[in-house]
Amino acid sequence: SQKVKDAVHIPRYARVNTHKTTMEKAIKAFEKEGYTYIDTPDDLRTLEPKTFCRDLHLNDLLVMSPKTDLHIHPLYVSGQIILQDKASCFPAHVCQATPGAHAIDACAAPGNKTSHLSALMKNTGQIWAFDLDSRRLDLLKRLTTKAGCKNITPVHGSFLETDPKDPKFANVEYLLLDPSCSGSGIISRLDHLVDDEDEQEDNEAAEQSREDRLTNLSEFQTSIIQHALKFPKAKRVVYSTCSIHAQENERVVKEVLESNPEFELASRDTVLPTWERRGIPEEMDGNTGRADAVVRTIPAEDLTNGFFVACFVRKSGEKRALE
Numbered sequence: 406s407q408k409v410k411d412a413v414h415i416p417r418y419a420r421v422n423t424h425k426t427t428m429e430k431a432i433k434a435f436e437k438e439g440y441t442y443i444d445t446p447d448d449l450r451t452l453e454p455k456t457f458c459r460d461l462h463l464n465d466l467l468v469m470s471p472k473t474d475l476h477i478h479p480l481y482v483s484g485q486i487i488l489q490d491k492a493s494c495f496p497a498h499v500c501q502a503t504p505g506a507h508a509i510d511a512c513a514a515p516g517n518k519t520s521h522l523s524a525l526m527k528n529t530g531q532i533w534a535f536d537l538d539s540r541r542l543d544l545l546k547r548l549t550t551k552a553g554c555k556n557i558t559p560v561h562g563s564f565l566e567t568d569p570k571d572p573k574f575a576n577v578e579y580l581l582l583d584p585s586c587s588g589s590g591i592i593s594r595l596d597h598l599v600d601d602e603d604e605q606e607d608n609e610a611a612e613q614s615r616e617d618r619l620t621n622l623s624e625f626q627t628s629i630i631q632h633a634l635k636f637p638k639a640k641r642v643v644y645s646t647c648s649i650h651a652q653e654n655e656r657v658v659k660e661v662l663e664s665n666p667e668f669e670l671a672s673r674d675t676v677l678p679t680w681e682r683r684g685i686p687e688e689m690d691g692n693t694g695r696a697d698a699v700v701r702t703i704p705a706e707d708l709t710n711g712f713f714v715a716c717f718v719r720k721s722g723e724k725r726a727l728e
């Protein structure tokens with residue numbers, strides 16, 4: 406199928422887990438094994454086997470030739486690198502949670518974004534990681550332990566049932582929201598254990614018509630964001646999907662902004678400013694610049710899965726007063 410062909414041409418991305426190693430050490434370890442580090446590759450699509458480089462946009466990501474299999478590699482087995490698609494590394498970077506902060510990962514399992522957030526917070530502060538599915542949450546526990554995370558509190562249950570006014574969440578400033586979606590952007594599912602489980606979700610939902618399904622998903626996604634914005638100290642709330650449908654992306658964001666006047670989108674300069682592909686303006690109030698504040702990736706063409714990221718921030722008191 407086309408998806409399988411596309412998957413073959415997507416580079417193999419390896420996120421360097423800074424809980425266990427550094428970028429420099431990881432590069433040296435690969436070089437020692439006979440891999441060649443390339444400073445400025447011509448075309449990532451044609452990276453030769455056993456060559457690798459650093460990612461252009463994300464400072465903790467290595468890019469390897471598409472056919473590289475690292476599943477039994479010692480750096481992977483020991484948790485020093487994490488095999489994660491480039492686009493799925495976007496949300497934790499956009500979140501910008503500071504060391505010592507309190508954060509929530511609302512739909513966390515199997516936990517790749519949670520462990521990334523944990524690394525960027527330097528294993529300090531606290532991250533509550535919610536998931537409705539106990540089996541998936543067990544996987545999160547295993548994977549985040551393997552990754553050396555010490556600042557994660559897994560919680561089995563619905564994020565929608567949590568009380569934003571609970572005193573234990575009084576200092577939560579950062580929320581990562583990666584709710585279930587249609588998965589329509591996923592192409593590199595070939596070798597990823599986690600994605601098999603997403604596929605099961607897909608099969609169950611396939612009984613509904615496509616439109617009904619997207620409507621249900623977008624209502625759920627909207628409710629997850631609405632709930633997150635109720636946390637009293639919420640400062641940066643990052644929403645992501647691996648869907649290519651505007652109905653789950655720009656339109657969800659637009660609806661949330663309309664009903665939450667105290668929030669706005671974080672400006673482009675704090676949301677992967679060097680990533681060129683932004684939201685679809687026609688799906689988001691035309692030329693207001695809002696579409697520029699969100700990020701999209703096109704499957705295969707951008708050498709990633711299809712993905713969408715938006716970041717809500719609380720408006721300043723002054724701005725609110727002026728409105």
Ligand code: SAM
Nearest residue numbers: 512513515516517518536537538563564583585
């Ligand atoms: N963020 C994860 C990662 O990067 O590894 C992937 C999350 S996956 C797209 C969506 C997850 O949301 C699923 O594990 C699903 O069980 C969970 N979920 C669905 N509804 C939920 C709810 N109401 N509260 C918490 N988790 C929920």
